[in-house]
Amino acid sequence: MLCLLIISALPLPPEYVTVLDVTFDSIKLAWNSTSNTTMAHVTSYIIEYRRNGSTDEYVKKLVTEPEILVDGLSPDSSYEFHIHSVNDGGLSMSAATIIFTTRRPGQTSFSFIRQ
DSSP states (O other), X not given: OOOOOOOOOOOOOOEEEEEEEEOSSEEEEEEEOOOOSGXXXXXXXXXXXXXXXXXXXXXXXXXXXXXXXXXXXXXXXEEEEEEEEEETTEEOOOOOOEEEEXXXXXXXXXXXXXX
16 A cells, blocks of 8 residues: 655745835835745745734734735834734735834834844
8 A cells, every 4th residue: 555645845935025005003014035946835824913022912913915904903003013924824924023012193103123
């Protein structure tokens, strides 16, 4: 009897995470996939976020495209985001942590930190 064992490699973390926009209650992020081989083909991404410095559990979102708009955030509040690639082999390490503060109503600019 012939037994075939297929092992899927874990995907690499997303690269070049970019903050496209921040409003008083949302953030839009985009990143590059690292699907460089068929063994590590990325099928989706898990985004985890919470208020920066909080010990609360992360809110998790699953997306299939390399971008996300997260709304329902609180104005003038700091958040941390982690993005993971997913495939049949499992979950990648996190891409760089993104820390940002949502705008105050009327504020016209934003800044973020990539760690």
